[in-house]
Amino acid sequence: MAWDGYINQNIVGGGYVDKAILFDLTGQSVWGKSAGIELTPEERNAIAFAFNNAASAQEKGITVDGNKYFFNKISDLDNIPVLHCAKGKEGIIAAKCSQSILVSHYPESVSAGNAVDFIQKQATHLIKNGL
Secondary structure, rough: OOOOOHHHHHHHHHHHOOOOEEOOOOOOEEEEEEEOOOOOOHHHHHHHHHHHHHHHHHHHOEOOOOOOEEEEEEEEEEEEEEEEEEEEEEEEEOOOOOOOOEEEEOOOOOOHHHHHHHHHHHHHHHHHHOO
């Protein structure tokens, strides 16, 4: 896919997340992804929908790769909506960009705060480049 290299080098390669996927705002079209992450269309749609209506995510959680994560919050960081879900010490950070959604997984060895900061910076870069 067109964005696989960027995701592997700049996002996963940054050391704060171990896998990531980039798709359009509707969740229908995957633009790129790293190894180890597969989201069903339903999982992508649920994440996309959560940015517009967090109630469903609060009630049901978010599922990524068939694993359920508990919804924590959606924060507005420098005008970028950032979703955070957790399962134990690992979690999911998703950022809504101009035309895409970046979803990442951080492992137990990385603090949630560092992962959130890193993904917010990556989302800022994507937005500046029209994505």
